[in-house]
Amino acid sequence: MSASEKNHFDVVIIGGAIMGSCVAYFLKQASPAIEVAVVEPDPTYEFASTLRASGGARRLFSCPENIAMSNFSIAFIKQFPQAMAVNGEAAHLDWIEQGYLFIVHGEHMRLIEDNARTQRSLGAEIHILDRQGLRDLFPSMHVDDLDGGAYSPRDGWCDPSSFLQGVKKKARALGVQFIQDKVTALGTSQHAVTSATLASGRVLGAEHFVNTAGPWASEICDMIGMPLPVSPLRRFEHYFTGQNKIEPLPYVKDLARLAFRPEGAGYSGGLVNSDEPRGFNFDVDHDYFERVVWPALAHRFPTAFEGSKCHRTWSGLYEQCELDGNPIIGNWQGRFDNFHVSAGFSGHGMMHAPAAGRAIAEQILTGRQQTIDLSRLGYARVENNQPYRENGIL
Numbered sequence: 001m002s003a004s005e006k007n008h009f010d011v012v013i014i015g016g017a018i019m020g021s022c023v024a025y026f027l028k029q030a031s032p033a034i035e036v037a038v039v040e041p042d043p044t045y046e047f048a049s050t051l052r053a054s055g056g057a058r059r060l061f062s063c064p065e066n067i068a069m070s071n072f073s074i075a076f077i078k079q080f081p082q083a084m085a086v087n088g089e090a091a092h093l094d095w096i097e098q099g100y101l102f103i104v105h106g107e108h109m110r111l112i113e114d115n116a117r118t119q120r121s122l123g124a125e126i127h128i129l130d131r132q133g134l135r136d137l138f139p140s141m142h143v144d145d146l147d148g149g150a151y152s153p154r155d156g157w158c159d160p161s162s163f164l165q166g167v168k169k170k171a172r173a174l175g176v177q178f179i180q181d182k183v184t185a186l187g188t189s190q191h192a193v194t195s196a197t198l199a200s201g202r203v204l205g206a207e208h209f210v211n212t213a214g215p216w217a218s219e220i221c222d223m224i225g226m227p228l229p230v231s232p233l234r235r236f237e238h239y240f241t242g243q244n245k246i247e248p249l250p251y252v253k254d255l256a257r258l259a260f261r262p263e264g265a266g267y268s269g270g271l272v273n274s275d276e277p278r279g280f281n282f283d284v285d286h287d288y289f290e291r292v293v294w295p296a297l298a299h300r301f302p303t304a305f306e307g308s309k310c311h312r313t314w315s316g317l318y319e320q321c322e323l324d325g326n327p328i329i330g331n332w333q334g335r336f337d338n339f340h341v342s343a344g345f346s347g348h349g350m351m352h353a354p355a356a357g358r359a360i361a362e363q364i365l366t367g368r369q370q371t372i373d374l375s376r377l378g379y380a381r382v383e384n385n386q387p388y389r390e391n392g393i394l
Contacts, residue, residue, distance in 0.1 A: 009037045011364060012196055012206040014183050014220055016040025017048040018350055019342050020212035021167040022357025028174035031365055037204060039196065041182035047282060049214050050164045050350055052316025054237060054268060056251050056261065057351040058100040058155040059124040062115040062391040063326065067122045068372045069355035076354040077158055084166040086173045091166035097156040098262065099250030102393050103134065103149040108255060111392040112150040127151040140246040140303045157251060157261055160350050186223040193224060193339045208364050210340045215317040217343035226332055229382060230344040231278040233320040236313055238289045241266035243307030253393055258296045271296055282315050289313055318347045324387035325394055329356050330378035331363060340364065341379060
């Protein structure tokens with residue numbers, strides 16, 4: 001039987017963007033004989049969150065699990081050209097290590113100082129800056145209404161498209177089968193998910209199933225009656241330029257969710273509206289930059305952005321975890337133990353995909369997450385309605 005005709009695998013992964021591709025890669029890396037299929041309806045990834053992401057990777061979190069995942073993922077990204085090489089050809093990935101900066105005021109200074117202690121305990125290089133420290137490092141920034149910030153110079157960003165294509169190409173080279181199709185139903189027995197029915201009529205059986213469908217993850221879980229508090233949240237990304245050249249900037253984020261970074265001759269970023277109605281909406285509000293983003297930019301960096309110009313705006317979806325903003329990583333223990341979820345990353349999917357992919361692979365192959373204990377990010381907190389939130393800026 002050819003690979004294209006095969007209908008039973010050890011693992012079937014639902015969703016083939018960066019999350020699903022990372023799960024597949026780590027499964028094959030750890031167990032070369034394992035048979036893995038990834039089902040993805042659109043191999044162009046036109047609406048996938050991965051290709052609409054900003055590409056940032058940072059350690060500025062409060063939850064130890066998120067910091068540990070970032071530590072692994074950033075190391076993975078730095079080793080990417082060699083680790084993802086196929087037939088001796090290095091994988092292309094532009095990693096820009098230009099740092100992250102969270103700027104805050106008031107009581108949030110205490111939060112970032114507390115978070116810095118946790119971050120440093122896990123090996124991150126973090127500098128807590130007061131107002132004058134911000135002014136010294138970033139003289140173009142308006143800081144009179146700020147009390148300081150957290151600066152992580154070893155963080156940065158990369159190209160999401162190259163990241164996805166590199167992992168997918170490597171997974172293919174290791175023997176992962178990517179199937180262009182859509183899962184329309186899941187079959188179950190008393191204690192296990194047993195099959196995935198595809199839009200083409202093909203039925204795939206497997207020992208394990210993994211839901212990495214991103215903003216569509218809750219629709220997959222609905223097929224087996226598994227409540228998943230993950231909703232699609234539209235957000236805009238803009239490419240814009242400033243009127244004056246200023247000092248090199250890190251990835252800048254503030255309390256209002258303004259977030260932007262250098263990109264070529266300009267900048268890429270936006271300001272997320274957390275109150276945006278949930279749903280699969282890819283329409284672009286072409287006035288959003290002038291109405292919402294530009295005032296925030298011009299206030300914070302008046303020298304550069306009082307005369308900024310937006311050249312392009314595009315929309316994408318956060319797979320927003322409505323419970324607490326943190327991802328859900330693990331299986332449905334006690335109900336369908338062979339059904340695993342890695343979803344709800346709320347804007348942090350690309351940066352944590354390698355670590356989450358490894359964790360799911362470890363759980364499938366050994367029965368537990370061996371390298372990083374992500375149990376507090378598991379599905380049990382959803383069942384028990386016990387949020388586990390970040391403390392400070394998301």
